[in-house]
Amino acid sequence: FRRAIVAVLALALVAGAIYAIVAVLQRSETLVTGRCFAVVGSENHELATDQTANASLISAISVRRGLPPRAASIALATAMQESRLRNINYGDDAGPDSRGLFQQRPSQGWGTEEQVMDPIYASNAFFDGLVKVPGYEAMEITQAAQAVQRSAFPRAYAQHEGMARAFASALTGHSTSSLNCELRMPEAAGDPAVVVDELTTAFGRQAATVQGRSVQLEIGGTQAWAVAHWAVANAKTLSITQVDLAGQTWNREKRDGWQPSAAPTEAVIITVSAPAT
Secondary structure, three states: OHHHHHHHHHHHHHHHHHHHHHHHHHHOHHHOOOEEEEEEOOEEEEEOHHHHHHHHHHHHHHHHOOOOHHHHHHHHHHHHHHHOOOOOOOOOOOOOOOEOOOOEOHHHOOOOHHHHOOHHHHHHHHHHHHOOOOOHHHOOHHHHHHHHHOOOOOOHHHHHHHHHHHHHHHHOOOOOOOEEEEOOOOOOOOOHHHHHHHHHHHHOOOOEEEEOOEEEEOOOHHHHHHHHHHHHHOHHHHOEEEEEEOOEEEEOOOOOOEEEOOOOOOOEEEEEOOOOO
């Protein structure tokens, strides 16, 4: 009996030590690899940070063009199938000259190699093709994607529908506080002017005001949440540490997603990291 008690106590001590070690490691910067999540209802979809940044640009261009969220969903599913949402400079056996996010082929009239490697040009070229497809909004995502791409694997786009819908809904602003990225803290200071430049590239000119380390945008509705989620999606490269909107805040250091804010604001406020002291 005494041996059993000793064994139970030993196991309890080991379990406690393991729990403590795991808790410490979970808070350690060294284990944060960087990943992003989009949540819609009970579905939770994950992308790497570079994939999410590309998804945010594609979605922002759809918003800028005034297209419905369905267009962004179709585009994201297409780019995920074609390139894994990465701007790659090579093709495959079926299309050796395919390039870029959408694997567009210069030999098929999509543009020059330099053009299709430009994510902005490539995204606009895809949407140019999509809007010419009659009734694309009512089509299955894979059917609409195939009408533009004419792939050798026409049903392959369907496997990315859940991810595409979740990220498109967040990045077009139709799902609020639904995109979260878990990141290490920045190693370099952020520059609000660069944030404004990148915002302008993605969405067009915005009424942005720089105040210290923050960029403030007096916008509302779905546009506000599209910009807020764009900021989270690009937080890694732009050294963004906090985003505030409509009584919600995303804090990079806390890594707990969007939380109620102590200082509610109707403006979008994007804050970058401070210079090292």
